[in-house]
Amino acid sequence: MSHVIEMLNIRKEFPGIVANDNITLQVEKSEIHAILGENGAGKSTLMSILFGLYHADRGTIKVRGQEVHIASPNDATDLGIGMVHQHFQLVQTFTVTENIILGKEGGFVLDRKSAARKIKALSEQYGLRVNPDSVIEDITVGMQQRVEILKMLYRDAEILIFDEPTAVLTPQEIEELMQIMRNMVKEGKSVILITHKLDEIKAVADRCTIIRRGKMVGVVDVASTSQAKMASMMVGRPVNFKVVKEDMEAGKPVLEVKDLHVLNIKKTPAVKNFSLQVRAGEIVGIAGVDGNGQSELVEAITGLRPIVSGSIYINGADISQASIRERNESGVGHIPEDRQKRGLVMAASLSSNMVIKEYYREPFSKHGILHQDTIDKHAQEICDAFDVRSGEGIFSHAGKLSGGNQQKAIVGREMALEPDLIIAVQPTRGLDVGAIEYIHKRLVEHRDKGKAVLLVSFELDEIFNLSDRIAVMNSGELVDVVETKRTNEEEVGLMMAGVRNKEAAL
């Protein structure tokens, strides 16, 4: 039997939405099979059905040719199916070995030693390089992911499902993970890779099943299909990878930061002596490796974090001591880094979320009484204009939306405020190409209207794609500001490591 997994005509419905509509997935033995789809297309639902977390409304599942009923993750494990979730399920204070044997301890007395030996052997066999005795909280995120992988191998999984495994990894770690996947296939295992990143599929997958809005679009042979072709199948229309942007003369400064000093949560200096201007009609990108003071800088500008010294001006007015609301009103829009923590109230309706910065003003309320009709109408306009899709429209809980739609809602809300300055932090993190393209276009539009955009991103592609000027940050300091046209990724990469422009030229 050549198909190790067959999911035939799977249908799964949630209130208001059909997550999987007649989807068929066939995975061959010893292949890396990618599942490609936009956020909310139904990839994770399909895999959750395979792993026993959800139950299909219709359809059959066959494992190695046998029709099976998978009622729980335990059934899936018994069938040799293992899953690495996006969010790791590890006990932080336990060692690698303890985490791996958790739930499979064996007899009454723990035999850590032989378990550790088996783990070490597996680790070497697949090139994982995990130390069985390390404590989870001491090892990197990439290593933690490998512990999750070892957990499956320890349970003799033959089919390994990876749910968006690279979202949390550095480029180097991604490369290593790809190699690990290849090793697994070499050893006769099968891999299912859920992702929306085309280059990863291209790099590692053999075949790819593409899903769009709950329906199967097709199965393609990866080697003979171009990225553009896969992208358009996923989104349902041709996709531009490059943002179209006209040259534009920048106007007067909208944001001015002077000699700013900010402490981080541990009370150590995070932003040091930082000065920067963002002018009307330009996008300034802040490039830097994560954790070099970008978050603290943005929090200082938006008022979420107090400053030690220095000043911040918006349109010439000093706002460095103003309240958050005063800053919002003075024309600062903010697309926050963590959309689930800061950006939205997940338990509240989309409608409420769309006015969370304006509810206290007319026409949304008067004398403290809300005008629900006006609020709903406003929310509907944002959702229409920004293509926010949800099961129950503006009455859906924000938490029920897919990540891409959540982000589009936030971008829509901020844009609707028509701020003179919009601060976008990692605006496309975790989004699929369709949504990325869309949000990029909107940011450029905002600039074209003569407004200012401050973009913070850890992805150089994005910085180069959007920015007119690039400010490079390293350990809280501004390394330099360069014009995008007069620099390249290599130079900016060096500056991100703290090497100054002029020194590099020598």
Added chain:
Amino acid sequence: MKVKIKSNAFLIAVSAVILGLLAGGLLMMSIGSNPFEGFYYLFRGGLMNMERIGNTISTAITLMLVGLSVAFAFKTGLFNIGAAGQMLVGGLCATLVAHYVFIPRPFYLVVIIFCAFLGGALWGVIPGILKAKFNVHEVVATIMMNWIAYWSIYYFVPAYLKGPSLETESKSIAIGQTLRSPWLTGIFGGGYINLGIFVAIAAVFVIKYVLDKTTLGFELKAVGSNRFCAEYAGIKVNRNVVISMMIAGGLAGLAGMAYYTGYSRNIQIGVMPSMGFDGIAVALLGASNPIGVLFSALFFGMLQSGKGFMNAMTEVPPEIADTIIATIIYFTATSVLFSRFWDSVGRRKRDKAQQKSDQDESKEEVSHE
């Protein structure tokens, strides 16, 4: 801010109540009593005549106001476990007014309501400020405040409200100064019924309005659901914590008024009012929704006032009624199970309807051919 409660909150509450009663019935059987007889007298005790109904309602008044207090704080993400202390202080203020303020009835009622609310609000606002300024957990602070109130009564009652004979309670309030009204008492043929019922019902609707329709409610719920997002949006999180605790305290203060100057006519020394904690149960069963609180308070009020009658008429001890309440709370807290159950029922119905319409369609197609 529309934070939707689960649409099946009502079904969950009803399932919890039914299972709670069932469990109570099993308990009665296990001690050799007839559960039907037990329940018969339990409900009869709460509802058999107008006076009994009046007593059920008057027990419910206190529970409703305390439940509202807990529910309101809960909407802002705060756990007000200090309703008992707030009741005591609100009740003390009301009692002082009852003994010392002699003005025409309408003004008198306004003053007593105002003072009771203020007393409770003071007791609530202190933990609120401690939470906002120093991040002291409100559960710890409100429990402390309970005991401060408890011991303050030991001082205030003998000092200002000393009765002629008994050392353990304040002197009785003159009947004309209580919340009892000859008109209401007449309708219900005696009992404890008092004007607090109107205060409680008004409070339910005012709080519902504040939560659903005002910018204040919007802010409070935003802070309660996601304080980080509220902060980001420019809402003053700490100010809302203080306001929420103040209003919650005030509501419990009104409960104290209804209890000490309506239901009873004096304050006892050394008794922490247990309704202060029963209110948590009321809020839970009512899904922190004001209307839900109204009905769950009436239900618990009935159990409370019927249990004595049940005990008098049968062998069933009154603690069975408390056990039923506890079981209901247990089932409410594990409501996830019910919501799954009702979801699957709903889905099966939809599937059937879907199949039916599919069949109808295919029939139509056939007939077209």
